[in-house]
Amino acid sequence: MEAPQATKSVPIQRWLPYWAVLQSDTRQTLQSWVYRAWVLVSVVSAVGYLLYRVGVYREAGIVQQASTLVSDLLRWCMFGSLTLVIVLAAGSISTERGTVADSVLSRGISRYQYFLGKWHARLVAVLGTFFLMGLLALACSFFLLHEDLSLSGSLVALVTVAALLGVVVSGGVTVSAVFSSTLLGIAVLWLTVYGVGFGLTLLPIPFPSPYQALNSLPYVLRGEYNLFALGRLIGWSAIISCVLAVFGLAYFSRRDV
Numbered sequence: 521m522e523a524p525q526a527t528k529s530v531p532i533q534r535w536l537p538y539w540a541v542l543q544s545d546t547r548q549t550l551q552s553w554v555y556r557a558w559v560l561v562s563v564v565s566a567v568g569y570l571l572y573r574v575g576v577y578r579e580a581g582i583v584q585q586a587s588t589l590v591s592d593l594l595r596w597c598m599f600g601s602l603t604l605v606i607v608l609a610a611g612s613i614s615t616e617r618g619t620v621a622d623s624v625l626s627r628g629i630s631r632y633q634y635f636l637g638k639w640h641a642r643l644v645a646v647l648g649t650f651f652l653m654g655l656l657a658l659a660c661s662f663f664l665l666h667e668d669l670s671l672s673g674s675l676v677a678l679v680t681v682a683a684l685l686g687v688v689v690s691g692g693v694t695v696s697a698v699f700s701s702t703l704l705g706i707a708v709l710w711l712t713v714y715g716v717g718f719g720l721t722l723l724p725i726p727f728p729s730p731y732q733a734l735n736s737l738p739y740v741l742r743g744e745y746n747l748f749a750l751g752r753l754i755g756w757s758a759i760i761s762c763v764l765a766v767f768g769l770a771y772f773s774r775r776d777v
Contacts, residue, residue, distance in 0.1 A: 541637025588662035591737035610757020670743030683757035690761035694768030
């Protein structure tokens with residue numbers, strides 16, 4: 521008789537469920553009506569504003585600075601479409617509350633991997649789309665308007681606004697893990713974002729303030745910026761995003777789904 525062949529041990533890929541959640545939620549986010557509405561509103565507003573500024577230049581001969589146009593578009597992305605970003609992030613987990621138990625407890629996906637996959641998927645979708653639209657706006661401004669942009673300043677401006685959006689997205693995923701009701705999570709996050717944003721406008725100039733950074737975007741785009749001050753704002757935004765995510769992860773790992 522032949523001796524039985526030794527079975528080969530299959531390596532365990534511990535982070536495979538995380539990648540599955542990340543890919544699935546990214547695809548789901550890109551197909552959602554909230555995401556498409558956010559992109560549509562942003563693109564239509566940017567194209568309309570760009571055509572208006574080009575028309576003013578062609579008819580009246582008034583020089584249109586690209587830094588002014590791009591800074592307005594970036595501010596509108598923060599203030600005008602912030603509610604849609606909040607809705608997109610705050611529904612990441614709470615909308616699947618009825619199926620979370622099956623996904624997390626019955627299919628070998630830990631709650632840590634599930635939360636991290638959702639968090640990173642929303643960050644990739646929102647920030648990736650923002651960078652793409654921002655780069656397209658910079659390219660259009662370069663060819664159609666008076667070009668006064670600095671390459672380093674443009675990159676710093678995009679990273680600054682992206683860091684602020686990252687805080688909102690992280691807060692949205694956290695409230696989605698904390699609250700069972702999506703509407704309650706959206707309301708809490710909306711009031712918190714605008715309330716904290718208003719409070720930060722009262723801070724003196726030495727403190728890193730999102731309001732001051734957004735108002736100084738025209739100078740940043742031209743390369744006239746204080747890298748240390750903006751670096752502090754970006755660093756604090758990254759820290760706050762991680763703290764919010766850790767809190768949401770700790771709470772979600774202990775609550776009933």
